Amino acid sequence: MPESAFGVDAGGTFTKIAAVSGRGKVLRLEEFPTDPAAGPGDFLERVIRVLELWRRHGIKASSFGLGLAGDVDHERGTLRLTPNLPGWQGYPFAKEFHQRLRLPMVVENDANAAVWGAYVTQLERRPRSVVGVTLGTGVGGGLIIDGRLYRGATGTAGEIGHTRVAASGEPCHCGARGCLEAYVGNYGIVRTARKLLRARPGSGRILRRLVPDLKTLTPKHLKVAAQRGDALSREVWERTGEMLGLGLANVVMALNPDTVVLLGGVSRAGHWLLDPVKRVFLEHPFQTALRHVSLGRADNPNAGCVGAALLAREGAGR
Ligand SMILES: [Zn+2]
Structure with a gap:
């Protein structure tokens, strides 16, 4: 089976994590309420726990995409401004996640990821x-x-x-x-x-x-x-x-x-x-x-995490 990509959609209210096939099919899905006040380090640990469990169950991924609600610095993998995730700006998401997961990754604005996810999976023409x-x-x-x-x-x-x-x-x-x-x-x-x-x-x-x-x-x-x-x-x-x-x-x-x-x-x-x-x-x-x-x-409720995963896959050239 070709390897999947992991995608995360972190909104102000909920976070969704998915393992996604190359065609955008959701293979595994997990969600939890986002706790902006607990900070980005706590968020990272919660996401890593889910992904490590999946890996132990044999779900392998070749790339990782993270969609964040806010103005994302795509090059640095940080948030410049985020009204819905107060206090998360400046945190080095790309660096920290890469250190833990050792996967090629992209950090993307959540709406960009959702629109890309809907484009690939729902707009057939x-x-x-x-x-x-x-x-x-x-x-x-x-x-x-x-x-x-x-x-x-x-x-x-x-x-x-x-x-x-x-x-x-x-x-x-x-x-x-x-x-x-x-x-x-x-x-x-x-x-x-x-x-x-x-x-x-x-x-x-x-x-x-x-x-x-x-x-x-x-x-x-x-x-x-x-x-x-x-x-x-x-x-x-x-x-x-x-x-x-x-x-x-x-x-x-x-x-x-x-x-x-x-x-x-x-x-x-x-x-x-x-x-x-x-x-x-x-x-x-x-x-x-x-x-x-x-x-x-477009009514795919998982478009955000699917899009994040697909963009990561593309970025990694697979
Ligand atoms: Zn405004």
């Missing part, structure tokens, strides 16, 4: 140019141009979540105002809903029944309430989709991709989110790129 957006707590992105992952000058390419869609808009976790993430990240969507609920005390009855304690409100509740006919929840998705459409239209105009693919939990809102995006695309008078692009979802 392999379009030449793809813009991928991961919608979750944070909003990340990855760009595939002419069939290759595009990292840009500093490895920061594809940070679509921090392109700005409002001049002096809502605050974003990165510190700026008006970023796309501030409207379409989990916290942005919930903020929109809370604002509407406060402004219209009599509305959103279905949503209020569904979530008696609004402190626990999530985008998932808003999807369920929208499906049950809640007008306020539907309006939240309209507003969210419009902002997403605005942000994506800018990227489509700049890059003229074949495909825009949405990944991550919020993308499961399906047509509630996609319909307003499509409408924004069609309302733009400059139509060529926006009519050409196909808009869809």
Whole structure:
């Protein structure tokens, strides 16, 4: 059996570890809640424990890929900036993991890894140019141009979540105002809903029944309430989709991709989110790129660790 690659996807909430075949098939999978406060050294030990156990069970890997939520210095294998993994910046991930595993490795932005994973395993026709957006707590992105992952000058390419869609808009976790993430990240969507609920005390009855304690409100509740006919929840998705459409239209105009693919939990809102995006695309008078692009979802929940493993494999030349 050809050797697999190990891939890790470390997000702000969960870490997933996989052994992945050359074609992107998950052979083994393990996950644990990320504990950012425990620090990167603790994270490393937990990952190593899993991989050493797998090795003892005969699962061999020829490379190792690590996807991290934040601005990754691809050359040095460190994080420059990471709102979701506070205190992890500067830690020498590539050096420390390499010392323990003795495998060729890559450290990659988690959204780049997820978009690459979705590209290889889910987009069967392999379009030449793809813009991928991961919608979750944070909003990340990855760009595939002419069939290759595009990292840009500093490895920061594809940070679509921090392109700005409002001049002096809502605050974003990165510190700026008006970023796309501030409207379409989990916290942005919930903020929109809370604002509407406060402004219209009599509305959103279905949503209020569904979530008696609004402190626990999530985008998932808003999807369920929208499906049950809640007008306020539907309006939240309209507003969210419009902002997403605005942000994506800018990227489509700049890059003229074949495909825009949405990944991550919020993308499961399906047509509630996609319909307003499509409408924004069609309302733009400059139509060529926006009519050409196909808009869809990729729902491989393991795309992040699969992509990290596949990128490591490629980097190692196997
Ligand atoms: Zn931002």
